[in-house]
Structures are given as C-alpha cells and as structure tokens.
Amino acid sequence: MRFQERPTWMVGVGWGFGRGFFDDAELGEHVYRSGSAPQIHFGWKPSTRFMVGTHYEAWMIELGEVPIKIRRSLQNLSLGLTWYPGNPVGPSGGIYLRAGGGLGWAGTAEVPVEEEEAQTHGKRIDEWGVSVFGDAGYEFWISGNATISAGLSLNYLDIGESIVDAGLFAGGLLGLTLYF
Numbered sequence: 001m002r003f004q005e006r007p008t009w010m011v012g013v014g015w016g017f018g019r020g021f022f023d024d025a026e027l028g029e030h031v032y033r034s035g036s037a038p039q040i041h042f043g044w045k046p047s048t049r050f051m052v053g054t055h056y057e058a059w060m061i062e063l064g065e066v067p068i069k070i071r072r073s074l075q076n077l078s079l080g081l082t083w084y085p086g087n088p089v090g091p092s093g094g095i096y097l098r099a100g101g102g103l104g105w106a107g108t109a110e111v112p113v114e115e116e117e118a119q120t121h122g123k124r125i126d127e128w129g130v131s132v133f134g135d136a137g138y139e140f141w142i143s144g145n146a147t148i149s150a151g152l153s154l155n156y157l158d159i160g161e162s163i164v165d166a167g168l169f170a171g172g173l174l175g176l177t178l179y180f
Contacts, residue, residue, distance in 0.1 A: 002141035005088040006045060007179040010053075014039035014149070018171020020059045020074060022106070025165045032072070035061035037153065037171035043082060051082040055100060057133055057155055059169035062111075071109040071122070074157055074167040076131035078102030094138045096151075104131025104157035106164035127161035139177065149175040 020032040036059070043053030060073035080100025086092025106129075111122030137151020150173070157167040 001091070003089050003091065003093055004141060004144070005048065005093075006051075006084070007145060008045050010041070010043045010045070010051065010177055010179045012039075012041040012043075012149075012175055012177035014041070014151070014173040014175030016153075016171045016173030018059055018153070018169055020061060020072070021168040022072065022074075022164055023166040025162055032061050032063070035059050035169070035171075037169065037173060039153070039173060039175065041177070048088055049084050051084075053080055053082065054078070055080045055098070055133070057135075057153060059155070059171065060107075066113045066115065069111045069113050069119075069122075071107070071111060071124075073107040074104070074155065074169050075107070076102060076104040076133060076155055076157060078131060078133060080133070094140060094147075094149075096135070096137055096139060096149075098135040099133065101130065101132040104129050104155075104159065104167075106157060106159050106161075106167050108163055125163060127159050127164050129157055129159035129161070131155060131157045137173070137175070139175075145179045147175075147177045147179070149173075149177065151175065 043051040058075040082098040109124035139147035
C-alpha cells in the first residue's frame with residue numbers, strides 16, 4: 001500500500017446506497033430502506049491534520065407504480081471540517097472524520113408515467129431548512145494525487161415545513177478524490 005501526506009487542495013465525488021427517514025408533518029413517519037446517496041466535496045488543507053471545505057450530500061428514491069411515481073429526496077449544502085487523526089505517512093493516515101452544517105432541503109414530487117412516453121419531472125415541492133452531517137472513512141492512495149475511499153455518512157435535516165418536518169439519511173459510500 002502507498003502512504004503519503006495529502007496535498008493542499010482536493011475535489012472528490014462519492015456514491016452509495018442508504019436508508020432515508022422522513023417525519024412528515026401530516027402523514028407521520030416514513031422509513032425507506034434503500035436509496036441512492038451521491039456526494040461532492042471541495043476542500044483546502046490549512047494544516048497536516050485538518051481540511052475545511054464545501055460539501056454536497058444527498059439521498060434520493062423513486063417509488064410507486066404506473067401511472068404515478070413518487071420521488072423523495074433529502075439534500076444538503078454545507079461547510080465542514082475534516083480531521084485526519086492518523087500518521088500522514090503511515091497506515092493510519094488514510095482515516096478521515098468529517099462534520100459540518102449548512103442549508104438542507106427536502107424534495108417531494110409526483111411524476112405521471114405513461115407507457116412508451118418519456119418521463120417528465122412532474123410537480124415537485126422543495127422545502128428548506130438546516131442540516132448537519134458527519135462522515136467517517138478510509139482513503140486508499142492509488143497514485144500520487146488520487147485516492148479511492150470507503151466510508152459511512154449520516155445526515156440530519158430540520159425542515160419544519162408543511163410536508164417534511166425533519167429528515168435523516170445514512171449510507172455506505174465509495175469515493176474518488178483528486179488532490180492537487
């Protein structure tokens with residue numbers, strides 16, 4: 001395995017699967033057992049052990065049967081701090097812990113589906129609030145400026161609106177990060 005200190009800047013993408021939870025203001029609690037969980041990260045490292053950054057994390061699912069499908073999503077755009085607790089040039093250097101908070105939103109859409117017709121976006125309602133997140137994982141160096149990673153993510157959104165009062169999603173993710 002390769003071990004090295006991380007360069008100053010990074011951009012990363014991740015994708016995985018996870019569970020979502022909605023506390024609906026009118027319908028009560030809904031738990032969804034699967035869903036797609038994409039991520040995008042940008043960061044700058046002011047010191048060996050810390051990185052500050054902007055993070056987009058989301059969870060989404062489509063369910064239902066023809067003629068109406070339902071799409072639900074939870075998303076956040078946050079500022080965060082990443083801590084690298086291990087030795088940067090040893091095996092523990094791949095460990096990362098990340099947390100932050102920012103803007104969160106929940107989307108709910110009803111999409112009419114007709115056979116042999118292109119799907120449309122349907123009628124979508126977005127509700128806005130605040131979010132916090134925490135991630136943990138391990139990065140494996142695959143070149144001098146790139147890593148692949150495996151990690152876990154947990155996000156909480158306090159929306160407080162008419163459709164969604166609160167939301168929570170968690171997932172397992174794989175990622176690719178470029179450092180420069």
